[in-house]
Structures are given as C-alpha cells and as structure tokens.
Amino acid sequence: MALSKQLSFTAGEIESVGDVANDAFAFWKLPENWRLPLAAHNYASEVAAEHYLLEKYRPEEMRRPPAGLQVYYPVKHLLPASVRHYLHSILVRSSERPDFPGWPYEPALLRLMSEWLDSGLAELQSKDGWHLGFWPDDYDCCIVLTHDVESRRGFERIEAIADIEEKYGFRSAWNLPLAQYKIDWPRMEKLRRRGFEIGAHGLSHDGRLFRSFEDFQALAPKLESIAREHELRGFRSPSTLRRLEWLQELDFDFDSSFSDTDPYEPQPGGCCSLFPFFLGRMVELPYTLPQDHTLLHLLRRDALPIWTSKARWIASVGGMILTLIHPDYYGHQPYLAEYEELLKQLGELRNSWRALPSEVAAWWQRRARMRLEVKSSRPIVSGPDVEGAAVRRLSSERLLTWRSKCREY
C-alpha cells in the first residue's frame, strides 16, 4: 500500500476496524493515544506478521495438502500402522529439513514484534509505557492440553489420560474424527461434565476435506452439522492438512491445525507464533510443543527433554504452551508415565493459566475488543467486557527476557 494511503487513515477509521487483526499494535494492545502516531508503522507490521502467521514464506502451491497424498490415501488402509510409521520415519530422517522455520524453536515472529516495539517507542521518543497483558488475571503464560483421538483403540484410552490430568489439576480438549469410527457420545458427555472439552478432528483421516474445492463443499456441511449436534466449537484438521482460505470459512470459533513449527507433518510449515492470532473471525491456537507421534514414530527421539525445555522457553517469553498428544500412542505404559512427568513439570511453571482451548479463544476475542487508555499517567481499560484485564509495563523483566531469548536461537 502506498504511503499516502497509509497516512490517510483517520482515528475514527482505525478504531472502527478494531483489533481483530494480526498487526503489532493489536498484538501488544498499546494505549489508544499511540494508535494514530504509530498507524503507518503498524500497517507494515501486519504484512510482516502475516508473512509468518499465514505461512506466506512458503510458495502458494505449498500452502495446501501435497498432491502426492492423493496417491497415498487410497492405499493407506492396506498398510498396518506400524509399517506406515516405519516407512514415514525413513522418509523423514533421510530428507533434509528446510532451514526455515527452525525446529523445535523458531523465534522469528517474537523478534519481529520485539523490534517493532523498540522502533515504535523510539518514534514516540518514549522509553516505556503500558500494554494489556497477554493473559487474563495477570498470568505470566498459558498452558493448553489437547488430544486427537485417531482410532477406537485411542478412544478406549481416553480416561487413562484424563484421570492423570485431573490428578494434577488440568483439563484438556479431545478432538474426534466425526465419521471415522463409532463415537460413544454418552461417554464423551461424562468427560465434559468433569470439565473436559470436545472438538472436531474433521470427519476422517482420508485426506479429502481440503483436497479440492468440490470435496470441501461436499464435506463441510456434514462436518458442521455433526459438530453442531454435539456443540463442538473447536476444529483441528485431520493430519493438520489445511487450506487457509477454506478453513476460515468453517463454522467453528477456533482452529488448532497450525503449529508454530512442524516440518515433519505431511503438509509441513508453521506459523512461528507462540500466541493465538486471528484467521478471519476465527481464533487460531497453534500447537507449540512437538507432537508425540513426530518424536516417537518419526524421529525416534526422547520426547520429555524436548517438551520440557521448549515449555520452559515458551513460559519465559509469556507464550502459550499447547500440547498435541494422541491417546493412541501415549495412552498406555511406558508413555503414560512420561506424560505424567510432563504434567508434573508443567504444573511447576509459576503463575501459568491452565485453560481449555475455548477459554483461550474467548479471551483472545475479548482482549481484542478492549481499549487501553492512559489518563493522568494512570492506565484504564475499557470495552464491552474487561473482566480479567491486566495492564503491564512494557519495561517489565519479561520483555527484556524476550530480547535475550530471541538471540538464543
């Protein structure tokens, strides 16, 4: 966009757009009296942020399920899971991982937001200021536990995991493929009454939903209808295959099909974000710890040290630790004990918000609609719903940590 257009915004126009956007101003939620002076600077930040968030660093034809999968899916059921995992692991370990995004850490977006803030403060000739905290009630970081249940066998192991989570004071979300195997809904309702959440994991792992627009048009109404019947408001695509332009049209409140970085999925990529962001009106909640399947079957790495060190790194920058564990692979020993150890260590992260995906999505929507104003040197938050709003100093220790953490990787 030409500079003259950027500078032609009026304050009213900018306010009417609101903060349901992915620019740096909306990310930090800075004082409203800074909005106009930083407007031009901010426009460029949305383009830069979405370069990562929407995976625009990948060519357009690679931001969709790979064509080769159309050959794989028809024969997939002929191969036992162990053979599929073995072949996939050989393929993964013999191919070169792309340089970007880095794995398991990619600080590019953190760096962008941090540098934007530094230059914004310089432009305002200010050394410090206020912003709206990323999480409600002044929590320092956020922990979200999610599961995809791939098979009947996994379904039978749900309670084993749920019981351990409950023991450590956690609740989680269970994403189910809605037409892949018979779902015992009364059993899921019992979990719901215990405080767990249920989400839609597409219809089936058959690669069809995002294969073509005709497939999407044929399958989306069935997916939405079953989801509506069972009051499921969250979505994760089977095998995390995705086409952004169609995905955001689905009738869900939030999605979790993106990772911050995952070069090992059938559709590799990553949004580089350790925070929620907006996909149109939908909130995206990227998973930010590597999947159990990736570490166990593909890379054959010891999962716990990778999970815990990345979780600590995310906590240190105040981000969202979002796990994706399958009961199919981790719902039995010895993996269950390893998962329990992960929960123990997550439980030790100080002042962390343990939340369900729906709570985080609702919070991110509410936060976007809050306004921070500074009157007589005092920060005041207004908006339709300001419950939980916490104002923090930009010069807080956490932001200084950001800069050093960005340099580490």
Ligand SMILES: [Zn+2]
């Ligand atoms: Zn799955």
